[in-house]
Amino acid sequence: QAQLVESGGGLVQAGGSLRLFCAASARTFSNYAMGWFRQAPGKEREFVAGISWSGRSTYYADSVKGRFIISRDNAKNTVALQMNSLKPEDTAGYYCAARRPVVTTTPSDYNYWGQGTQVTVSS
Numbered sequence: 001q002a003q004l005v006e007s008g009g010g011l012v013q014a015g016g017s018l019r020l021f022c023a024a025s026a027r028t029f030s031n032y033a034m035g036w037f038r039q040a041p042g043k044e045r046e047f048v049a050g051i052s053w054s055g056r057s058t059y060y061a062d063s064v065k066g067r068f069i070i071s072r073d074n075a076k077n078t079v080a081l082q083m084n085s086l087k088p089e090d091t092a093g094y095y096c097a098a099r100r101p102v103v104t105t106t107p108s109d110y111n112y113w114g115q116g117t118q119v120t121v122s123s
Contacts, residue, residue: 002026002098002112009094009117012086016121020081022096022114030054030074033103035110036081038092038119048094049081050103059103064090086121093118 003025012018026032035050049070050059058070069082079096094117097110104110 002029002032004096004098004112004114006094006096006114006117009119011120011122014086014088014121014123016086017082017084018086018119020083020094020096020117020119022079022081024077024079024098026077026098026112029077029098032098032100032112034070034072034079035097035099035103035105036070036079036094037097037107038090038094039116040092043092045095045107047105047107050105051079052103053101057103059105061105083119086119088121088123091119091121 005023008020036048037045038048039045051070055072067085072079096114098112099110
């Protein structure tokens with residue numbers, strides 16, 4: 001099992017940056033592919049970025065490609081999402097999620113979820 005806790009959200013102006021963190025409690029964290037998802041009010045949860053268990057492969061939604069960077073530190077059981085050039089449309093609750101063995105873009109494929117952290121981008 002894995003327990004996930006996100007942090008790092010907040011209010012930022014358009015064009016600014018935020019770095020989100022996800023801390024995992026699983027002893028076998030390095031076995032899990034990790035994903036970041038987001039959900040805005042009235043919208044479905046959508047894939048933002050994913051990273052393979054080794055960290056060698058990363059995946060991004062087209063809407064964030066070139067602006068967001070996902071990374072992981074298996075020694076510290078953490079995953080980070082560096083968000084640059086933020087836009088008002090990036091405003092949402094951001095959630096990290098874990099699954100085995102590989103990254104997918106479908107939320108229902110993930111077994112473990114954090115409670116989420118809010119990101120608000122003002123124009």
